[in-house]
Amino acid sequence: MSNYLDLSLEEIHTLLKNKTIKPIDLVNECFSKIEKNKDYNCYITLNKEQAEAKAKELENVPVSDDLLFGIPIAIKDNIITKDLKTTAASHMLYNFVPIYDAYVVKLLKQHNMIIIGKLNMDEFAMGSSNQTSYYGPVKNPLNKDLVSGGSSGGSACAVALGMPFLSLGTDTGGSIRQPSSFCGVVGMKPTYGLVSRYGLIAFASSLDQIGPITRTVKENALLLNAISEKDSNDLTQEGKKEEIKITDDIDLSKLKIAIPKFYLNDKIDKEILNKFNEIKSLLTSKGCQIDVVDIKYLENSVSLYQIIALGEASSNLARYDGIRYGYSTTKFTDINDFYKATRSEGFGPEVKRRLMIGSYLLSGANAKVYYEKALKIRHAMIEEFHNVFHAYDYIIGPTTTTLPYPLGANNDDPNKSFIDDILTIPVNMAGLPALNLPIGYSKDNLAIGMQIIANRFEENKIYNLANYLEQALNLGGKHE
Amino acid sequence: MEKLTKEEVLHVADLARLKLDENEIEDYAYKLKAIMDSISLINSIEVTDNEMTISPSTAKISLFKEQENKTISKADALKNAPNKIDPYIYVGGSIDE
Numbered sequence: 001m002s003n004y005l006d007l008s009l010e011e012i013h014t015l016l017k018n019k020t021i022k023p024i025d026l027v028n029e030c031f032s033k034i035e036k037n038k039d040y041n042c043y044i045t046l047n048k049e050q051a052e053a054k055a056k057e058l059e060n061v062p063v064s065d066d067l068l069f070g071i072p073i074a075i076k077d078n079i080i081t082k083d084l085k086t087t088a089a090s091h092m093l094y095n096f097v098p099i100y101d102a103y104v105v106k107l108l109k110q111h112n113m114i115i116i117g118k119l120n121m122d123e124f125a126m127g128s129s130n131q132t133s134y135y136g137p138v139k140n141p142l143n144k145d146l147v148s149g150g151s152s153g154g155s156a157c158a159v160a161l162g163m164p165f166l167s168l169g170t171d172t173g174g175s176i177r178q179p180s181s182f183c184g185v186v187g188m189k190p191t192y193g194l195v196s197r198y199g200l201i202a203f204a205s206s207l208d209q210i211g212p213i214t215r216t217v218k219e220n221a222l223l224l225n226a227i228s229e230k231d232s233n234d235l236t237q238e239g240k241k242e243e244i245k246i247t248d249d250i251d252l253s254k255l256k257i258a259i260p261k262f263y264l265n266d267k268i269d270k271e272i273l274n275k276f277n278e279i280k281s282l283l284t285s286k287g288c289q290i291d292v293v294d295i296k297y298l299e300n301s302v303s304l305y306q307i308i309a310l311g312e313a314s315s316n317l318a319r320y321d322g323i324r325y326g327y328s329t330t331k332f333t334d335i336n337d338f339y340k341a342t343r344s345e346g347f348g349p350e351v352k353r354r355l356m357i358g359s360y361l362l363s364g365a366n367a368k369v370y371y372e373k374a375l376k377i378r379h380a381m382i383e384e385f386h387n388v389f390h391a392y393d394y395i396i397g398p399t400t401t402t403l404p405y406p407l408g409a410n411n412d413d414p415n416k417s418f419i420d421d422i423l424t425i426p427v428n429m430a431g432l433p434a435l436n437l438p439i440g441y442s443k444d445n446l447a448i449g450m451q452i453i454a455n456r457f458e459e460n461k462i463y464n465l466a467n468y469l470e471q472a473l474n475l476g477g478k479h480e
Numbered sequence: 481m482e483k484l485t486k487e488e489v490l491h492v493a494d495l496a497r498l499k500l501d502e503n504e505i506e507d508y509a510y511k512l513k514a515i516m517d518s519i520s521l522i523n524s525i526e527v528t529d530n531e532m533t534i535s536p537s538t539a540k541i542s543l544f545k546e547q548e549n550k551t552i553s554k555a556d557a558l559k560n561a562p563n564k565i566d567p568y569i570y571v572g573g574s575i576d577e
Contacts, residue, residue, distance in 0.1 A: 099556040192536045206535040235544075236537035303522045306515060314496060323571055325560030335574040340499040352498055353508065357515050359495035373522055375532035382533055414511040415518050431536025456538065 023070035033163035092346035102199020119154030128420035149179030156183035174424025181399035181449030192431030196231035204312035253287030263397030314358025
């Protein structure tokens, strides 16, 4: 088997340009790797025939200067793809074949990228360990007995295994950053409104964003540039203001960085905190001003998320009725029984739990008691972030409170999947951009990540600091 | 360990248009209570400002222009329907004869 997919994007591009290799070589290598690593369960659907046909078609197209030309990419299975089954990892959509492409998919095709397949995830993106998938869990690329994280577990694990090294995930409360941290890859949750959500199967519409997962920071920036074009189909989207440019000579002495006190609390694993403190020391030694600050409401983010995300989810998932598409029951007494039976047989236990809570929170007087209160706290939390960014360039902290844990552990605790995201949820509440950067490994060789957060539409800033750290740590795309 | 009553579980299941078997009712009685306890923590949080944020979007949101747009074909509309009588999607009767 060839190893072209281990080369840098620039090296692959040069080989394509001088016709040493063809796109089909990359596609064949990718499918060989997927076959070899199938027990990681990264994929729900492979797009082999269409990917091979596209690769062959590109042999007749002059290789442009676009580094993404002819490069394989895989897509989380809640982003719809024309004529390619899209299940959101749910039995409810086991046979759903979309009739159009999500806007981000349309853009990838315009860049002549080759879609390899649809990646495993938590059902409807509800989970943080990829164990709620109807198609089984994704395993951690560094230890098969452990979880990959979620909900974009397939997206992160596939990139870590280089099959291929670029993917799209989605992040509602940490679903790009947390699995990226667990799998040791770079994952960006963009500013709310940077990337079009058109064609994303909605979970919580005011929190959801599509973002890139890659092996290096520069590849991540390149992919984000490609998917953040303005789209008139998403009225909440603004698109990119400028192309992201990464410079290798960032002046660290002028940077002011805040670390929320809550991001250093004693519930966070010691090995994670130690590794994070090494980064803090490195930045301080280079002249950065780093202060520990108090940001109110961060410790309340789990309750806040449970109200806002589940309320929105109960509304968004009301559309699954078995009439127009998806799973449909055959055993029912009347139309109301038909809806209930279809939904009960189509949804898994985690989704049902969240829909029941969400429906309850929005019903009658509860909307005022819980939902309105949550929206007020959300507003106050955003004001807190505004104040911090008035004085600082960045907020940094660990991405997760724990290292990856064993498959099957904590499955009886209904709050576990929410608590996993306690450090990542606040970013979604405020619509901020945040990137998970791998910063090293634990004594058991498990990946550790940190978050770099900036103000809205300041992805450029994030990538520049992340690129500096990636080079300083010499970890980009490498696993021990 | 505290739990919801059977009636409470059935009520929220009805709101979500779900039906549950006896095992599920027992399981959800505990798990829904645990989540509701977590949610109830927000009642103790004080906020001074009455302003609410529904969406973090800063886009100027306007309505679509009123204009004729291309719609999907009937074949595409029917493509994923589980039950169809071409050119219609079949919906079971909601009123007894």
